[in-house]
Structures are given as structure tokens and as C-alpha cells.
Amino acid sequence: MTLLLALMLQVGPAPTSEPIPALPPEMEQQRADRARRAAAAEDVVAPSRLAQCLARTRRDPGGAVEEAEAWLESARGAQRGDAGQCLGVAQAQLGQGAASAETFLAARDATPEGDLRLRALRGALAGGALLGEGDPAGALALLDVAREDARAAGEGTIAGQIALDRAIALVALDRADEAAQALAAARAALPDNAQAWLLSATLSRRTGDLAEAQARIERAAELAPRDPAVGLEAGVIAAMAGRDEAARRSWLSVIEMAPDSPAAARAQAYIDRLEPA
Structure with missing residues (x-):
């Protein structure tokens, strides 16, 4: 749908x-x-x-x-x-x-x-x-x-x-x-709703509160560890905090979890934007 x-x-x-x-x-x-x-x-x-x-x-x-x-x-x-x-x-x-x-x-x-x-x-x-x-x-x-x-x-x-x-x-x-x-x-x-924590993390990140965003995405990951959307957002929060290697690991996990999905394609696009490891 x-x-x-x-x-x-x-x-x-x-x-x-x-x-x-x-x-x-x-x-x-x-x-x-x-x-x-x-x-x-x-x-x-x-x-x-x-x-x-x-x-x-x-x-x-x-x-x-x-x-x-x-x-x-x-x-x-x-x-x-x-x-x-x-x-x-x-x-x-x-x-x-x-x-x-x-x-x-x-x-x-x-x-x-x-x-x-x-x-x-x-x-x-x-x-x-x-x-x-x-x-x-x-x-x-x-x-x-x-x-x-x-x-x-x-x-x-x-x-x-x-x-x-x-x-x-x-x-x-x-x-x-x-x-x-x-x-x-x-x-x-x-x-215990992972979506509520994911959306809260995203909004915190977009309003510039990266510490709060990190805490909330960690809670989302506890609740839905295999949700590609959580992995994508965790990577973006990490990258915006200057933690490129943590971001890369998050996005690689998305590719591993759902290799043929649109989420995996987006994760690869994010990785390609990072400076070389």
C-alpha cells in the first residue's frame, strides 16, 4: 500500500x-x-x-x-x-x-x-x-x-x-x-511503541537536540532492533554528531537486515556520502 x-x-x-x-x-x-x-x-x-x-x-x-x-x-x-x-x-x-x-x-x-x-x-x-x-x-x-x-x-x-x-x-x-x-x-x-520513540528521535534531531535524539533512538532500537527505519535514523543522528564510523555501522546494519529493500538503497547512498573510512 x-x-x-x-x-x-x-x-x-x-x-x-x-x-x-x-x-x-x-x-x-x-x-x-x-x-x-x-x-x-x-x-x-x-x-x-x-x-x-x-x-x-x-x-x-x-x-x-x-x-x-x-x-x-x-x-x-x-x-x-x-x-x-x-x-x-x-x-x-x-x-x-x-x-x-x-x-x-x-x-x-x-x-x-x-x-x-x-x-x-x-x-x-x-x-x-x-x-x-x-x-x-x-x-x-x-x-x-x-x-x-x-x-x-x-x-x-x-x-x-x-x-x-x-x-x-x-x-x-x-x-x-x-x-x-x-x-x-x-x-x-x-x-513500548518503537514508532513513537523513532519519531521523537527524528523530531529532536531536526530541532537540533542531538543528545535527546540519541537517547530516543536508542530506546527505539531496544524496542525494534531490526527495524530498518530505526537503523537509518540512528545513522543520521550519529553522522550529525560527527560520529561517522557509528553512522556507517548503523547503515551497514540496515543493508544486512534488508539487503534488497529501498531502506538498504538509501543506507548505501548515505554511506557513499561519508568520507572514505
Whole structure:
């Protein structure tokens, strides 16, 4: 699934002879992760029909679209929210971001007002889909509403995921201080979420706090030692601190972990920018 969210701050001056190329958007995984979360969120507690439909989105998203559309035509009341959630997840899996945003929003609106958990989840999915479509302002408005629903429902995990998406939107809107606050909320709610620590490290690095960036990327590496994105960022932080050999080791580890991946190609490009060993 495509997710190219160009939501990055400028990379500062590199300590090498040429500037290090910008990292790929850290949020490239976010829409895919979001869709997986949505597909998994109801597997245990949802009505069986929704659980089955969501499971189908993972193995056959096109078929799931047809199933969910047929379900939506006949659904009444709260079931329209369930059918809409499945349809939105399937559309997201197919890269239909704008359509999925509208579908998730309609699913939220069809959810009973007292079911704040599902309203929060579906509102957050709508906001995340708008992020993927390059509308951070629209996404932030939906995410703020979803955050209040999650808080009222006592749903800390959903609130933490919403905080991550809010941080993406705030960075895109050039509101770095607020993005840092959102990431702090995400880390508090999701202390073992490697993505929260990776994004926090990246933001700290881009705002010039390399010591804080180093501490946060180390925590991300503890949680996800084989995540190429963590290795890429660890190398950039090291290079910007003048530790070229540590940077080279980080990038070489990315190539070793995922030799044929885009991350490996980018790691090699970074290595080529360093002065010879």
C-alpha cells in the first residue's frame, strides 16, 4: 500500500563533505499500520460479521470492498458503522485514501453517540486517511475530536495512536512545539511503541537536540532492533554528531537486515556520502 506523506522538517547541516539525503518520510508505514490496526482492533470484541469482514480485508481487499458495500446497502442503525469501518479499511488497503476518509467519517457518524470507543477509532481512521491524502489541517480537526472521544472513553491505546497521527499533522503544519507535545503524549500512552520513540528521535534531531535524539533512538532500537527505519535514523543522528564510523555501522546494519529493500538503497547512498573510512 502506498503511503508517501511528505511531512518532514529540513535535515540540518551534515558533518560530512556533502549533505546527507533526507530520510524517507517516517510515516510511510503509518497508513499501512493504521489499516492493520483497524483490521485487528475488532477481531476479538467486534460482532462476528465485522471481524470476518475485517479479516478478509487483509487477504482479499477487493473482495472485502464488494462484501462491505453489499452489507452497507442492507445495514441499518449501528450496523452501518460496522459495515462502513470494514469498507474503509478495504479501501485503505487498496490505496483509496480519499474514499476511505469519507467512508470512515460516515462510519463514525453512524456509530451511536454513547459508543465513544468506536467513535474515537473511526474518527481517528478518518483523520489518518486525510493525512495520507496530504490534508493535515483537515486531519488534525478530525483527530482532535477523536482524541476527546478516546479520552472520555478511557481508551489510552487509541489516544496514543491518535497522538502519533496528530504529531504528523502538526509537523506538516510547521507546529514543531505542538508536535513534540503530541509525541510526549504518545510515549506516555504507548511506552513500548518503537514508532513513537523513532519519531521523537527524528523530531529532536531536526530541532537540533542531538543528545535527546540519541537517547530516543536508542530506546527505539531496544524496542525494534531490526527495524530498518530505526537503523537509518540512528545513522543520521550519529553522522550529525560527527560520529561517522557509528553512522556507517548503523547503515551497514540496515543493508544486512534488508539487503534488497529501498531502506538498504538509501543506507548505501548515505554511506557513499561519508568520507572514505
